[in-house]
Amino acid sequence: MSAASQQLLDSFDALAEADKHRVAVEIMRRFAATGTGDLPEEALVEAADDLFLALDAEEARHASR
Numbered sequence: 001m002s003a004a005s006q007q008l009l010d011s012f013d014a015l016a017e018a019d020k021h022r023v024a025v026e027i028m029r030r031f032a033a034t035g036t037g038d039l040p041e042e043a044l045v046e047a048a049d050d051l052f053l054a055l056d057a058e059e060a061r062h063a064s065r
Contacts, residue, residue: 021055 012023025048032044 017058018055021051021058025051 012020015023028044028048032039032041
């Protein structure tokens with residue numbers, strides 16, 4: 001792994017959970033757009049759905065405080 005890749009991962013780890021979800025979805029969207037990934041589009045969509053559900057649950061938890 002390159003130093004730039006490791007720096008990206010370190011920066012990602014430092015993000016708030018809600019931002020991590022948003023960034024992960026955006027990275028998956030961009031990766032899927034390249035058409036070079038081994039994952040089928042359905043798997044990416046399912047992963048994005050899971051991330052959005054987790055984000056919604058987190059937001060609901062914060063709203064109830």
